[in-house]
Amino acid sequence: MDLSLTGEQRQLVDSFAALLARESTSERVRAAEPSGFDLKLWKALLETGAVEMAVDEAAGGWGASELELALIAEQFGRAIASAPIIEGQVAVRLLAASGEAGKELLSTVLAGDQLVTFAPRAGCGAKLGLVPAGAVADHVIALAEGRLLAVPTGNNSTAVRNLASMPLADIVIGPESLVLAAGEQAHDLFSGALDLWLTLTAVALAGAARRAVEIGVDYAKQRHAFGTAIGSFQAVSHPLADSATAADGARLLGLKAACAFADEPDRVRELAAMAFAFAYETARDATRRSLHIHGGYGFGMEGDIQLYYRRVRGWAMVFGEPAVALDRVADERYGATAG
Structure with a gap:
């Protein structure tokens, strides 16, 4: 696996990092909490082609690779952005893959006239x-x-x-729903889309974990006790070091899953689920450790770390506990009857 980036990929990452640094500040994240959605940020992302880039050129997009989408997801995670960029990218890929059935809706979405999202959990009956x-x-x-x-x-x-202050909703499936595919084709398309969602969410969680560590390190350098910075105490520095190492590992596994779409397609399902499970545990632990290092201040709404603590749990739990993803790994490796 070669993770060295091309000049164009570095430019892509830098442009999205700059956009999110400008449009997804902690103040903007707080301001968006009542709805969980920052419309101004979403419009800025659309202007940069953040959604259409996920679709092949033949369908009106840029034809970005899974690795490139993952690199953007990492920046999204660092900024805990209040916009459904990952779900939007996965959804338009599904529309493009469905052919004529989704062509009209895809055109509307790529034009910026509608927002489309992806449900990682299959429906239960009509809900x-x-x-x-x-x-x-x-x-x-x-x-x-x-x-x-x-x-x-x-x-x-x-x-x-x-x-987590996310724009979550329960939705009733009405008779006006558009059928994009049925039977085995529907399951195959959905499963592939879920693999991509798990991969991109894993890398976003890794990015959030890394940023949470940075916030903890900055505070540990500034906060003094007994005449010295609390970061000099092993009880503070060692947990942060553990989380930094785990965040790097989560990023590596997530990018490996992204690369597998092109290099190891037979391993995509397994790697995507593994990456999600590990990234969730890593982000959960990193945000918890950093929050506790802040002491009582970490629980106050004025601090930034609580935003990360709450948001990473929400991102992950829309799919389920890590055990749900690990069941997917077991099914892929040992068969659906495993366990």
């Missing part, structure tokens, strides 16, 4: 639960009862309050 960006999207791409559907939200969406 989709905890859909990321479901409270702000116009359509949700989801698997339900053996069909891949584009479900209009409209009056079918019920926002779900959550500690």
